[in-house]
Amino acid sequence: METLMAFVVGALFAASIYMMLRRSLVKLVIGLILLSNSANLLIFTVSGLERGLPPLIAPGETLPAGGWADPLPQALILTAIVIGFGVLAFAVVLIHRAYQVVKEDDLDKMRSTDT
Amino acid sequence: MSPEVALPVVIPFLFGSLSIVLYKSNAAQRWLGVIGTGALLIASIVLLYNTYTSPTGVLTIALGDWPAPYGIVLVSDILGAVMTLMAALMGFAVALYSLPTMSEDHEKFGYYPLLHLLLSGVCGAFLTGDIFNLYVWVEVLLVASFALLILGGERAQMEGAIKYVTLNLLSSIMLLSAVGLTYGMTGTLNMADLVGKLAEVENQGLVTVVSMLYLVAFSIKAAAFPLFFWLPASYHTPPVAISALFAGLLTKVGVYALFRFFSLLFNHDVGYTHEILLWIGGFTMVTGVLGAARYYEIRRILSFHIVSQIGYMFMALALFTPLALAGGIYFIIHNIVAKSNLFLIGGVIYLLRGSHELKQVGGLWRERPFLGILFLASALSLAGIPPLSGFIGKYMLVRAGVEEASWGIVAVALGVGMLTLYSMVKIWAEAFWKPQPEEYAERARRFEQSVSEKGLTIMLLPIGALSLLAVLLGVGMQPVYEVLMTAAEQMLDPQIYVDAVLGGDQ
Known part of the structure; x- marks a missing residue:
C-alpha cells in the first residue's frame, strides 16, 4: 500500500509542477491546488498507514492496545488543509484581479516588473 | 515557565484584532499601529534582557501547559530574542513612517491590521520551538504579506504578486513536505526532541536528504541563489513603507530558520x-x-x-x-x-x-x-x-x-x-x-x-x-558583541537548548 501511495504522491507532485510551468494563470492555480493536496497525501503516507485501529485507550489502561493509527498526522493535515484552503482562496481572487488589471491570462505578458 | 516569551506573539495579534474591530476609524487604527508596535518593542526588549540574564540563557513556555515534547513550546534563546527585537524595532519604525505616507485608501483596506498580523507571524516564527508550528507562523506572515503586497491594486503590484505568491507557496509546500518526512522518520515535531531523535535515525543519508529539502524551502524564502528571482520582481512594487518592512523582515525569517535548523538539527x-x-x-x-x-x-x-x-x-x-x-x-x-x-x-x-x-x-x-x-x-x-x-x-x-x-x-x-x-x-x-x-x-x-x-x-x-x-x-559594538558571542555558543552547543526545553520548567 505504501509503495502505491508513493507513486500516487509522486505523480501528483509531477502533475502540479507541470501545471505551474504552463503560461496560463488558471492552470497555475490548478497546479497550486494539486501541490497542496499532494503534500497532504505525502504526510499521510510517510507517517504510516494503519487501517481500522483507532488510538482509543480502554478503561483502566494507560496505553492504547498495540498497532494503533497515529492521530497526530491527521491533525497536521487538517491544519494544512485549512491553511491551504485560505491561501488558495486568496490566489483565486488574485488571478481574477490580475486578469482584470492586466487583461491577459498569459504569464509571459506579465513581465513589466521583471528583471 | 516564562510568560514573557508569548508576549511578542500575543501583543500584535491583540492589536491587530482591535484594529479590525475599529476599522471604520482611520485615526484609531493609526494610534493602535503606533501603540501596538511600541508595546511590542518594549515587550521584546524585556524578553531579550530576561533571556540574556537567565541562568541558562534560554526561556520557554509550554502552550496550554502541555509539557514538551507533547505540546507546542515557545522558546526564546538569544538568537530568537535578538531577531524578535529587530522585528519589533522595524515594526515600530514603519508604523511611525506610515503615519504621513500611507494613503487613506490603503488604511481603509486594512493596512494596520495586516501590519500587526505580519509582525505576529514573524515573532511567532522566531520564537517557536516546534517545526510544524514554524510552518503555521510562516503561513501567517505570508498571508499578511500577500495582502500587503497588493494593497492598492496597481498593475505592477499584481504582476509582482503573482510571482511572489506562487514561489512562496511552492516553498511553503516544500517546508510542509519536509516537516511530514521528518515526522515520519522520527515521530516528533519538537525541535529539542528532534536533536536526539535525528541522531538515532539509522540511515543518516535520509536525514541529509530531508535537510536539503529544508534548505531549498528556506532558501526560496531567504532569496538565495539561484532561487531569488521573485524578490527583485516584486519588492519594488508596493508603497515604500511596506517595501521597507519586507526588506527588513521577510527574507530574514528564511535566514533565521536556516540558522536554527542547520545549527540545532542538521549538524551531523x-x-x-x-x-x-x-x-x-x-x-x-x-x-x-x-x-x-x-x-x-x-x-x-x-x-x-x-x-x-x-x-x-x-x-x-x-x-x-x-x-x-x-x-x-x-x-x-x-x-x-x-x-x-x-x-x-x-x-x-x-x-x-x-x-x-x-x-x-x-x-x-x-x-x-x-x-x-x-x-x-x-x-x-x-x-x-x-x-x-x-x-x-x-x-x-x-x-x-x-x-x-x-x-x-x-x-x-x-x-x-x-x-x-x-x-x-x-x-x-x-x-x-x-x-x-x-x-x-x-x-x-x-x-x-x-x-x-x-x-x-x-x-x-x-x-x-x-x-x-x-x-x-x-x-559601541562591544556589548552587542558579547551578547552575540553567547548566542553563537548556544547555537554551537545544542545541548543547552535541549536541556532548557525538555529538562527545565517541570
Whole structure:
C-alpha cells in the first residue's frame, strides 16, 4: 500500500509542477491546488498507514492496545488543509484581479516588473 | 515557565484584532499601529534582557501547559530574542513612517491590521520551538504579506504578486513536505526532541536528504541563489513603507530558520551540508551585487542588494565557528537596520522629487543636507566603511573566513563589498550630488511644494533613529558583541537548548 501511495504522491507532485510551468494563470492555480493536496497525501503516507485501529485507550489502561493509527498526522493535515484552503482562496481572487488589471491570462505578458 | 516569551506573539495579534474591530476609524487604527508596535518593542526588549540574564540563557513556555515534547513550546534563546527585537524595532519604525505616507485608501483596506498580523507571524516564527508550528507562523506572515503586497491594486503590484505568491507557496509546500518526512522518520515535531531523535535515525543519508529539502524551502524564502528571482520582481512594487518592512523582515525569517535548523538539527554532516551553504552564499553575493549594478531605480538597486547581503549570512552559517555565527547574527541586525532605512529614505526622495529613477532626480544635497547625512550613515554602513556597523559585520565574517582558511569566500566577500560601495556611491552621486536635471525640474518643484514639512519631520524621526543605530552599532559594538558571542555558543552547543526545553520548567 505504501509503495502505491508513493507513486500516487509522486505523480501528483509531477502533475502540479507541470501545471505551474504552463503560461496560463488558471492552470497555475490548478497546479497550486494539486501541490497542496499532494503534500497532504505525502504526510499521510510517510507517517504510516494503519487501517481500522483507532488510538482509543480502554478503561483502566494507560496505553492504547498495540498497532494503533497515529492521530497526530491527521491533525497536521487538517491544519494544512485549512491553511491551504485560505491561501488558495486568496490566489483565486488574485488571478481574477490580475486578469482584470492586466487583461491577459498569459504569464509571459506579465513581465513589466521583471528583471 | 516564562510568560514573557508569548508576549511578542500575543501583543500584535491583540492589536491587530482591535484594529479590525475599529476599522471604520482611520485615526484609531493609526494610534493602535503606533501603540501596538511600541508595546511590542518594549515587550521584546524585556524578553531579550530576561533571556540574556537567565541562568541558562534560554526561556520557554509550554502552550496550554502541555509539557514538551507533547505540546507546542515557545522558546526564546538569544538568537530568537535578538531577531524578535529587530522585528519589533522595524515594526515600530514603519508604523511611525506610515503615519504621513500611507494613503487613506490603503488604511481603509486594512493596512494596520495586516501590519500587526505580519509582525505576529514573524515573532511567532522566531520564537517557536516546534517545526510544524514554524510552518503555521510562516503561513501567517505570508498571508499578511500577500495582502500587503497588493494593497492598492496597481498593475505592477499584481504582476509582482503573482510571482511572489506562487514561489512562496511552492516553498511553503516544500517546508510542509519536509516537516511530514521528518515526522515520519522520527515521530516528533519538537525541535529539542528532534536533536536526539535525528541522531538515532539509522540511515543518516535520509536525514541529509530531508535537510536539503529544508534548505531549498528556506532558501526560496531567504532569496538565495539561484532561487531569488521573485524578490527583485516584486519588492519594488508596493508603497515604500511596506517595501521597507519586507526588506527588513521577510527574507530574514528564511535566514533565521536556516540558522536554527542547520545549527540545532542538521549538524551531523557539516562537511557536506555547510559546503553547499558556502557555495550558495558566494554565488548569492555576486549575482545580487551585479544585478544591482545594472539598475538606475533606487528600489530595484536596494532589492538586489537584499539578495547580495543574504549571501553574507549564508557565509556565516557555512563557516560554522563561534566568530562566524556571531558575525552572521550581527550582520543580520545591521542589515535589517541599514537596508530598511535606505528604503525609507528612498520614499522620502520620491516625495521630494516625484520619481524613483536616479536619472530624473538630483540636487538633494544642496536643499536637504540633513537627509544626505542620514543617507550616508546607512549607505556607507551597508558598504562596510569603518567605523559603521557594516564594517564590523564584514570584519567578523572575513576574519572567521581567514581563520578557517576559506580564501575563496573571503575574496568574494571583499570584492562584493567594493561593488556595494559602487552602488551606494551611484545613488549618492545621482540623487544627492548632481544638480536636478532640467527636463524633470517642473515635476520636482511640484512635488517639493506639495510636501508638508510636518509629515516630513515625522518621516525623518524613524529614519534618523535607524541611522543613529547604524552608527552606534558600529562605534559601541562591544556589548552587542558579547551578547552575540553567547548566542553563537548556544547555537554551537545544542545541548543547552535541549536541556532548557525538555529538562527545565517541570
